Amino acid sequence: MTLKLYFNPQSRATIARWMLDEAGADYEIVPIDFKTRENKSPGFLQVNPAGKLPALVDGQARIYENAAICLYVAEKFPQARLAPSPGSPERGRFLSLMVYSTSQLEPAMGDSLLKIPRPAARGWTDYEEAKDVVERELGFGPYLFGARFSAADVMIGSMFIWQRLFGRHTGRPKLEAYVDRLMARPKCMTMGKA
Numbered sequence: 001m002t003l004k005l006y007f008n009p010q011s012r013a014t015i016a017r018w019m020l021d022e023a024g025a026d027y028e029i030v031p032i033d034f035k036t037r038e039n040k041s042p043g044f045l046q047v048n049p050a051g052k053l054p055a056l057v058d059g060q061a062r063i064y065e066n067a068a069i070c071l072y073v074a075e076k077f078p079q080a081r082l083a084p085s086p087g088s089p090e091r092g093r094f095l096s097l098m099v100y101s102t103s104q105l106e107p108a109m110g111d112s113l114l115k116i117p118r119p120a121a122r123g124w125t126d127y128e129e130a131k132d133v134v135e136r137e138l139g140f141g142p143y144l145f146g147a148r149f150s151a152a153d154v155m156i157g158s159m160f161i162w163q164r165l166f167g168r169h170t171g172r173p174k175l176e177a178y179v180d181r182l183m184a185r186p187k188c189m190t191m192g193k194a
């Protein structure tokens with residue numbers, strides 16, 4: 001059964017599409033129109049009760065939130081080797097980075113873009129500290145798990161790529177080189193393309 005990706009090219013669904021492409025998955029795009037609020041229609045709310053993109057359907061399974069979709073896809077396509085195996089020593093750091101991307105890096109970047117001053121302790125850091133964390137985790141690279149590209153690069157990297165696509169830079173040569181490497185991958189995410 002073909003996977004279905006609920007998608008709009010101007011949305012974070014481009015991250016899930018990148019992951020599916022890296023996994024070599026066969027999938028169908030289901031276009032969702034934000035202008036007509038199709039994402040809040042009763043039909044779509046059955047797929048994602050939050051009414052947001054992306055969402056993935058695989059037979060009876062429905063998955064929303066990019067981090068969950070990336071974990072699901074990595075597990076479904078183990079031959080693509082996009083995640084350290086459960087039980088391997090790298091698995092813990094991998095899971096931590098997957099959650100960090102969405103619980104700390106993304107809101108920190110959002111605060112920075114919106115020029116919201118350093119927030120009171122709301123569970124996430126500020127953007128400069130988040131960049132320090134990613135630089136440390138990247139080590140000598142080229143990817144977060146050395147030579148092996150993984151779903152963690154999709155989740156963490158897509159944040160910086162997204163920023164780059166809007167003409168912004170991190171101000172960190174190491175992170176910029178990382179973004180260059182990711183964007184040079186043939187299947188790297190693009191925005192605005194159906």
Ligand SMILES: N[C@@H](CCC(=O)N[C@@H](CS)C(=O)NCC(=O)O)C(=O)O
Nearest residue numbers: 011012051052053054064065066067
């Ligand atoms: N944390 C979510 C964010 C999803 C999200 O906010 N998607 C936006 C598009 S980029 C959306 O669907 N917004 C429509 C809305 O909230 O009405 C994820 O990564 O999947």
